[in-house]
Amino acid sequence: MTDLLEKAIAQLKALPAEEQDVIATRILAEIKDEQMWKTRFETTTDKQWDRLAELVRQEIATGDLVIRSVP
Template identity: 55%
Template sequence: MTELLKQAISQIEKLSDVQLDAIATLILAQLQDEQKWDARFAETTDEQWDRMAAMVRQAIATGETRYI
């Protein structure tokens, strides 16, 4: 366990049960979201990455970079 996580847990332990449940809900949701993103990235094919890179290159070349 990292020192930063130890500090966070030390502070969290001082909270009420309601606050603890709220933090636990946030942490679990974040972990689930990370797992979903990891799975989506793992499923992305080289062809899809190549298409996205081409789109970015085109946007940069045409100056349409406000959404990149």
């Protein structure tokens, strides 16, 4: 376990049980979501990536997709 996670858990232990459960529920949901996305990306085939890229190119060409800079 990392030092940062140990620090977070130590602070969580000081909270009332109800607040601990709320935060624990959020953490578990986040872990589940990350696992789901990891699985989706790992199982995406080259053909699927190529199709997605083609769809994006079409949206750019038709003006349906606007590319914005990210700060």
